[in-house]
Amino acid sequence: MPQTEKIVVLGSAGQIGTDLVDTLRQQHGSDNVIATDIKDQPKEFKDKGPFVMMDVLDAIAVYELIKKNNINQVYLLAALLSATAEQK
Secondary structure (H helix, E strand, O other): OOOOOOEEEEOOOOHHHHHHHHHHHHHHOHHHEEEEEOOOOOHHHHOOOOEEEOOOOOHHHHHHHHHHOOOOEEEEOOOOOHHHHHHO
């Protein structure tokens, strides 16, 4: 029997991330795809499946999330908007 995919999408609240999470949840089941973002999300988003508010720069928290949930796929979509990145 094939292994169940356990997936985390880091930085999932943007346009690409929300579409990706929806598609992955349709393919692998809502409980098998964890969405994360640095900002809390609306109830409608969180009601669709697991959501964890976290900062991807916290390597220990990311590692613990991956280990605790037996994650075998990671999508990294976290980024600074170009205007913010240019200022910093």
